[in-house]
Amino acid sequence: MKIETDCSVLKDIGVENPSHASWDTDVLIVGSGAAGLRAALAASASANVTLITKTTLKESNTFYAQGGIAVAMNVDDTVALHVRDTCTAGCGLCDIRAVETMVSEGIPRVGELLDWGANFDWEGTLPRFTQEAAHSRRRIVHKGDATGRETTDVLVQRVLNTERIRILPNAFAVDLLTDANAPSRHDKHTCYGVTAIVEDELVCIRAKATILATGGLGRIYPCTSNPQVATGDGFAAAWRAGCEMIDMEFVQFHPTTLYLEGAPNFLISEAVRGEGGQLLNIRGERFMEKYHEKGELAPRDVVSRAIQNEMRLTGFPCVYLDITHKPANFILERFPTISDTTKRYGLDIRVDLIPVRPGAHFMMGGIRTNTDTETNLQGLYAGGEVACTGVHGANRLASNSLLECLVYGARAGTNAAVYAASQAPFHPPDGQRFSTNIGTSPELSAVGTASPSTEAAKNAIRETLWKNVGIERSSEGLQQALAQLQKIGADLGIHPYLPLSLHTTDSAFCETVNMLNVALMITQSALARMESRGAHYRADFPEQDDTDWQCRVLLTGDNSPQVIEL
Ligand SMILES: Cc1cc2nc3c(=O)[nH]c(=O)nc-3n(C[C@H](O)[C@H](O)[C@H](O)COP(=O)(O)OP(=O)(O)OC[C@H]3O[C@@H](n4cnc5c(N)ncnc54)[C@H](O)[C@@H]3O)c2cc1C
Numbered sequence: 001m002k003i004e005t006d007c008s009v010l011k012d013i014g015v016e017n018p019s020h021a022s023w024d025t026d027v028l029i030v031g032s033g034a035a036g037l038r039a040a041l042a043a044s045a046s047a048n049v050t051l052i053t054k055t056t057l058k059e060s061n062t063f064y065a066q067g068g069i070a071v072a073m074n075v076d077d078t079v080a081l082h083v084r085d086t087c088t089a090g091c092g093l094c095d096i097r098a099v100e101t102m103v104s105e106g107i108p109r110v111g112e113l114l115d116w117g118a119n120f121d122w123e124g125t126l127p128r129f130t131q132e133a134a135h136s137r138r139r140i141v142h143k144g145d146a147t148g149r150e151t152t153d154v155l156v157q158r159v160l161n162t163e164r165i166r167i168l169p170n171a172f173a174v175d176l177l178t179d180a181n182a183p184s185r186h187d188k189h190t191c192y193g194v195t196a197i198v199e200d201e202l203v204c205i206r207a208k209a210t211i212l213a214t215g216g217l218g219r220i221y222p223c224t225s226n227p228q229v230a231t232g233d234g235f236a237a238a239w240r241a242g243c244e245m246i247d248m249e250f251v252q253f254h255p256t257t258l259y260l261e262g263a264p265n266f267l268i269s270e271a272v273r274g275e276g277g278q279l280l281n282i283r284g285e286r287f288m289e290k291y292h293e294k295g296e297l298a299p300r301d302v303v304s305r306a307i308q309n310e311m312r313l314t315g316f317p318c319v320y321l322d323i324t325h326k327p328a329n330f331i332l333e334r335f336p337t338i339s340d341t342t343k344r345y346g347l348d349i350r351v352d353l354i355p356v357r358p359g360a361h362f363m364m365g366g367i368r369t370n371t372d373t374e375t376n377l378q379g380l381y382a383g384g385e386v387a388c389t390g391v392h393g394a395n396r397l398a399s400n401s402l403l404e405c406l407v408y409g410a411r412a413g414t415n416a417a418v419y420a421a422s423q424a425p426f427h428p429p430d431g432q433r434f435s436t437n438i439g440t441s442p443e444l445s446a447v448g449t450a451s452p453s454t455e456a457a458k459n460a461i462r463e464t465l466w467k468n469v470g471i472e473r474s475s476e477g478l479q480q481a482l483a484q485l486q487k488i489g490a491d492l493g494i495h496p497y498l499p500l501s502l503h504t505t506d507s508a509f510c511e512t513v514n515m516l517n518v519a520l521m522i523t524q525s526a527l528a529r530m531e532s533r534g535a536h537y538r539a540d541f542p543e544q545d546d547t548d549w550q551c552r553v554l555l556t557g558d559n560s561p562q563v564i565e566l
Contacts, residue, residue, distance in 0.1 A: 023050055023166075023168075023203070023204075023205045023206065024206045024207075024426050025048055025049065025050035025166070025193075025205065025206070025207050025208075026043075026047035026048045026049065026207070026208050026209065026417070026420040026421075027043040027047045027048070027049045027050070027207060027208070027209050027210075027211065027413070027416045027417055027420050028049075028050050028051075028052070028193055028194065028205055028207030028209070028210045028211070029043070029049060029050070029051045029052070029210075029211045029213060029413075030052055030053075030173045030194060030210070030211065030212050030213060030214055030234065031053060031054075031060070031212070031213035031214040031215055031234065031384070031386075032051060032053035032057045032058070032059075032060060032156075032167075032213075033060035033061055033062035033063075033152075033213060033215050033384060033385075033405065034060075034062040034148075034151055034152070034155065034384065034402055034405035034406060034409060035062075035213035035215075035383040035384025035385070035386075035387075035404075035405040035408065035409035035412070036051060036053070036060075036211070036213035036214075036383075036384070036409065037051075037062075037152070037155035037156060037158075037159050037409070038109075038155060038383075038405060038406050038409030038410050038413065039211050039213055039381075039383055039409040039410065039412045039413035039416070040159050040162070040165050040413060041155070041158055041159060041162065041165075041410070041413065042409070042410040042411075042412070042413025042414045042417070043211075043412075043413035043414065043416055043417040043420075044162050044164040044165050044413075044417075045413075045414070045417065046417045046418075046421065047164070047209075047416075047417035047420050047421065048164050048166070049164055049165045049166065049413075050165075050166045050167075050168060050205065050207070051159070051165055051166070051167050051168070052167075052168040052169075052171035052173060052194075052196060052205065053167075053168070053169055053170075053171065054170070054171070054172050054173075054214075054229050054233070055169065055170060055229055056169055056170075057156055057159075057167060057169055058152050058156060059227060059229055060152070060215055060227070060229065061148075061215045061216055061218075061226055061227065061230055061385065062148050062151060062152055062215075062402065062405065063148050063149055063152045063227075064148050064149075064225070064226075064227060064267070065147050065148025065151070065401075065402055066145040066146065066147060066148065066267060066269035066271065066337065066338070067130075067132060067140060067142060067145070067147065067269045067270050067271045067274075067398060067399050068120075068130060068132075068140035068141050068142030068143075068147045068271070068399050068402075069106075069110055069140065069141050069142070069147060069151070069399055069402040069403050069406075070082065070106075070132070070135065070139050070140055070397065070398070070399035070400050070403055071106050071107060071110040071139060071141055071403060072103055072106070072107060072137075072139055073107060073110065073111075073126075073127065073129070073139070073141070074126070074129045074137055074138055074139050075126070076137060077137040077139050079100070079103050079104050079107075081136055081137060082103045082137075082139065083096070083099050083100055083103050084136070085134060085135050085136050085137075085397055086099050086102075086103065086391065086392075086393075086397045086400060087099060087393065088134070089134050089299055089392075089393070089395050089396065089397040089534075090391075090392055090393020090394055090395055090396075090397075090534065091393055091394040091395055091533045091534040091544065092393065092394070092533070092544075092546065092550055093247070093390070093393035093394045093533065093534070093550075093552060093566070094390055094391060094392065094393035095389060095390025095391065095393075095566075097371060098371050098389040098390045098391045099390075099391050101371050101407065102389075102391050102400070102403060102404055102407045102408070103403075105407045105410075105411075106403040106406065106407050109403070109406035109407050109410060110141060110403070110406065113151065113154060113155075113406065114127075116154050116155075116158055117154055117157075118143070118150055118151065118154045119143060119150060120141045120142060120143050120147070120150065121141075121142055121143060121144065127141040128141075128142075129141060130142055130271055130274055130275070131274045131275075131297075132270050132271060132274045132297075132398040132399055133270055133273065133274065133294070133296075133297040133298065133299065133300065133303070133398050134294070134297065134298070134299050134397055134398065135397065135398065135399075140271070140274075140398075140399045142271070144333070144334065144335070144336050144337065145269050145271060145334065145335045145336060145337045145338055146336070146337045147402070148402070151402060168198070170198065170199070171196045171197070171198045171203075172196055172197040172198075172233075172507040172510065173194045173195070173196045173214070173233065173234075173237065174194070174195045174196060174197060174202070174237065174499075174500050174510050175194065175195050175237050175240060175241065175499040175500055176191050176193075176194055176210070176237055176238065176240075176241040176377070176380065176499075177191065177192050177193045177194060177195065177204065177206065178190065178191050178192070178241050178242070178377065179191075179192070189241065189242055189377050189378070190377065190378040190379050191210050191241065191377045191378065191379045191380035192206055192207060192208070192210070192379060193205045193206040193207040193210055194207075194210065194237070195499075197505050197507050197510070200505050201505065202505050206426055207379075207420075208379065208419070208420035208423040208426075209379050209380075209381065209416035209417070209419045209420040209423070210379060210380050210381070210416070211373075211380075211381045211382065211383060211412045211413065211416050212234045212237075212238060212367065212380065212381070212382040212383075212386050212387070213234075213382070213383050213384045213386065213405075213409065213412070214233050214234025214235075214237075214386045215229070215230055215234070215384060215385045215386060216230045216232070216362060216363045216385040216386070217230055217231065217232030217235060217251075217360075217363050217515075217518050218230045218359070218360040218361060218362075218363075219231045219232075219515070220232055220360070220461060220462060220465055220515045220518055220519055221251075221359070221360035221462055221465055221466055221470065222459075222462040222463065222466050223257065223265055223357070223358070223359040223360065223466065224257070224265055224359045224360040224361065225254050225257050225265060225266075225267035225359050225360070225361045226360065226361070231511045231514055231515050232363075232514050232515060232517070232518035233510070233511065233514045234367070234382070234386040235248075235363075235366060235367065235386055235514075235517070235518050235521070236513065236514035236515075236517035236518050237514070238367045238375070238380075238382070238386075239497075239517055239521060239555070239557065240497055240498065240499055240500075240517065241377065241380075241499070242376075242377065242557055243367050243368070243375050243376060243377060243380070244367070244368040244375070244376045244554055244555070244556050245365065245366065245367060245368065245388075245521055245554070245555040245556075246365055246366070246368040246388050246390075246552055246553070246554050246555070247364055247365030247366070247388050247390070247392075247393075247394075247525075247552055247553065248363075248365040248366075248518075248521045248522050248524075248525040248553070248555060249365065249522060249525035249526040249528070249529050249536045249553060250363070250364035250365050250392070250393075250394050250395065250534055250535045250536055251360055251362075251363055251364070251522060251535060252300055252301070252360075252361050252362040252363070252364060252395060252396055252535045253300070253301070253304040253358040253359060253360055253361060253470070253471050253535065254267060254270075254300060254304070254358060254359055254360075254361035254362075255279075255300055255303035255304045255306075255307050255356070255358050256268040256269075256270075256272070256273075256279075256303075256307075256321055256354075256356040256357075256358070257356060257357065257358065257359035257361075258341075258342065258345075258354065258355070258356060259317065259318040259355045259356055259357045260342075260345050260347065260355055262345060263341075263342075263344075263345040265359045266338075266341050266342075267359075267361070268321055268338060268354055268356055269335070269338065270300075270398045270399075271334070271335075272321060272323050272335065272338070272354075273296040273297060273321070274297065275323070275326065275330075275334060276323065276325070276326060277296065277321050277322060277323040278296060278321070278322045278323075278325075279296055279303070279306075279307065279319055279320070279321055279322075280319060280320045280321075280322055280353065281310045281313075281314050281316070281319050281320075282314045282316040282318075282319070282320075283314060287306065287310050287319075288303065288306060290306075291303075291305075291306040291309075292306070299395055299534075300361075300395065300396075300398070300535070301395055301471075301534055301535045301537065304358040304471050305471055305472065305537060307319050307356075307357060307358055308357075308358060308471050308472065311357065317357065318355045318356060318357045319355075319356060319357065320353035320354060320355055320356065321353065321354040321356050322353050322354075323335075323349060323354070324349075324350065324351055324352070324353070328350040331349060331350050332350070335349065342354065358471060360470075362385065362396055362401060363385055363386075364388070364392040364393070364394065364395065364396055364534075364535065365388050365525070366382070366385065366386050366387050366388035367382040367386055367387050367388060368388055368554065369381070369382050369383075369387045369388065369389050369408075370389070371389060371411070372411060372415050373387065373389070373408055373411050373412040373415055373416075374415065379419060379423075381412040381415060381416045381419075382412065383405065383408040383409045383411070383412035384401075384404065384405040384408065384409060385401060385404075385405070387408065389404075389408060390552075391404055392404075393534060394533045394534025394535060394536060395534035395535050453491075454506075454508045454509050454512045455508070457488055457491070457492055457512050457516075458511070458512050458515060460484070460488050461485065461488060461512075461515050461516055461519050462515075464481050464484045464485060464488075464519070465481065465519055465522070465523075467481070468480055468481040468523075469481050469519070469522055469523050469526055471537065472537050472538075472539050473526050473536070473537065473538050473539065474538060474539045474540045475527065475530075475538075475540050476540075478523055478526055478527045479527070481519075481523050482520070482523050482524070482527070485516060485519050485520050485523060486520075488516060489516055489520075492512065492513065492516070494513050494516070497557060500513055521555055524555065524560075524561050525553045525555060525561055526538075527561075528553045528560075528561040528563065529549060529553055530545075530548075530549070531543065531544055531545035531548070531549040532544055533549065550566065551563050551564060551565055551566060552564050552565075552566065
C-alpha cells in the first residue's frame with residue numbers, strides 16, 4: 001500500500017468518498033508518530049482501529065529524530081542506573097513510578113523493534129551503544145543519525161500490514177467530541193471521538209476509545225527543531241475539552257540547531273557532542289567548562305543558557321560546534337544525515353565549524369495521564385509527547401522520548417482496546433454528518449472565523465514567546481507576554497475555551513488558535529512557578545527552591561494554575 005499525501009490510500013482500504021463520510025471505530029488514534037503507530041499496533045490485537053494524521057503517515061517529530069533511543073541493555077547498565085539518570089535530569093520532579101515503568105518496559109519494547117527488523121548500528125553481538133549528555137552509561141541505540149526514520153519505517157510497515165488498522169492521512173483533528181450532558185466543563189466528561197477536517201469538510205469520527213498522540217509544539221516558537229505539523233494541536237484540543245494539563249512551563253530548548261542563512265533550523269544532534277564535539281564562541285574560545293563540570297555534556301538547559309549567554313557576551317547571533325578533530329570517515333559514517341544536509345548549504349562538517357544556536361525542541365508537560373495513559377476524560381487516553389506521565393520532570397534526558405513513545409504508546413493502545421470492548425455499540429450505528437450530530441451541543445457557541453491575518457497572528461505568537469517565554473523568563477516579561485497573547489486572541493475574535501469545530505474548516509485558523517491556547521498555558525504556568533528548575537529559568541528567581549517548589553503546576557481550564565504536591 002502506498003503512502004501518499006492525497007486520500008488515494010483510503011480507496012485502497014475501501015473508503016470511497018472520505019469528505020462525505022463519517023466514521024465509527026472501536027479505537028481512534030490521532031497522530032502517526034512513534035506513540036500513535038505503536039498504540040495502533042497494540043490496540044489492533046483486539047480492536048478495530050482508525051488512525052488519522054494531519055499530513056502524511058510519516059511526517060512527525062519521530063521521523064526526524066536523530067540521536068537514538070535510550071535503553072538499559074548494555075552489559076554494564078541497569079534499570080536502576082537509567083532511572084537514576086532520568087530523575088537527576090528531571091531535577092526532582094519526575095514521577096518515579098512512571099520512570100520505572102518506562103525504563104523497565106523499554107527493554108522489551110526496543111527488543112521487539114529489533115525483532116521487527118529495525119536495522120540499528122551493531123558492534124559484534126550487541127547494538128552499538130553511544131553516549132549522550134547526562135547519561136552515566138553508553139546506552140543509546142541508533143541508526144547513524146537517522147534513528148527516527150528507521151523507527152518510523154519499521155512501525156509504518158507493520159501498521160500497513162495490519163488489516164484491522166484503517167488509516168486516514170490529511171485529516172486534521174480539531175476538537176474532541178465530549179459528552180454534552182455533563183453540566184459544566186469541569187465535570188467528568190466522556191470522550192467519544194473527534195471532529196476533523198478532511199478535504200475541507202468537517203467530519204465526525206466517533207470512537208469508543210480515543211488516543212491522542214499528536215506530538216509536540218515546537219512550531220509555536222520561531223526557532224525550533226520541529227517540523228511544521230508540531231503546532232500543539234492535541235494539547236489545545238484537550239484543554240478546550242476540559243483535560244487537566246500539567247508541567248506546561250517546561251519547554252526544552254535544544255542547544256544546537258543549525259544557524260545558517262537560507263537553511264532550516266535543522267537539528268545538530270546531541271550525539272555530535274557525545275562523540276567529542278566542542279562548542280566554541282565567535283572568538284574561538286571553548287566555553288562550556290565555565291558553566292558546568294560536564295562541559296559540552298551538561299544537561300540541555302545548562303548548555304542552551306550558556307550558548308545564549310555567550311551570544312550575548314560576544315554580540316554574535318550564534319556559536320560554533322567543532323567536530324573536525326575526528327577522522328573524516330568516522331564523521332561521514334556516524335553523521336550521514338547531518339553531513340548531507342549541511343553540505344547542501346555549502347558546509348563540510350569534516351573541515352568546517354557548524355554555526356548553531358538553541359531552538360525549541362521538546363515539551364516535557366502535557367495532558368495529565370497516569371501510567372495507564374488515562375486522562376481525566378473517560379475514554380480518552382494520551383501517549384508520547386502530548387502526554388505527561390511525569391517521566392521527564394523538569395527536563396528530559398536525551399533519547400528518552402522515543403522510549404517513552406514506545407512504552408506508553410503500547411500501553412495506550414492496549415488499555416484503550418480493553419475500554420472499547422466494555423462499551424456498548426453506537427446508536428445510531430452509522431456515524432452521521434457532524435453538523436447534525438452534535439450541532440445542538442450547548443457547549444458550542446460563537447467563536448471567530450478564519451481571518452486573513454492568520455499567518456501574522458502565528459508570527460506574533462512566536463515572537464512574543466521567543467522574547468518573553470523562552471530560555472530565560474521573568475515576571476515582567478511573562479506579564480507582558482500574557483497581555484500580548486490576550487490581545488492576539490481578542491483580535492482573532494476567539495474565546496480560548498470554546499471548541500472550534502462548528503465555525504471553521506480552515507486548518508490554518510485552527511492551528512493559530514491552538515498555538516494561542518498552548519502559548520497561554522505555557523505563560524500562565526511559567527508565571528506560577530517562582531523558581532528556576534530544569535528547563536524553566538526565571539531570571540528573577542534564579543535558584544531552585546526545594547522548600548516551596550518541589551511540586552507541580554496543574555491547569556484545569558479557565559481557573560488559575562494550581563500547585564499540587566508530587
Ligand atoms: C529533530 C528532532 C530530533 C529528535 N531526536 C530525538 C532522539 O534522538 N531521541 C529521542 O528520544 N527523541 C528525539 N526527539 C524527540 C522525539 O522525536 C519526539 O518527542 C517523539 O518522536 C514524539 O513522538 P510522538 O509520537 O509523541 O509525536 P510525533 O512523532 O510528533 O507525531 C505526532 C503526530 O501527530 C500528528 N498530528 C499533530 N496534530 C494533529 C492534528 N491536529 N490532527 C491529526 N494529526 C495530528 C502529526 O502529524 C504526527 O503524525 C527529536 C525530536 C526532533 C524534532
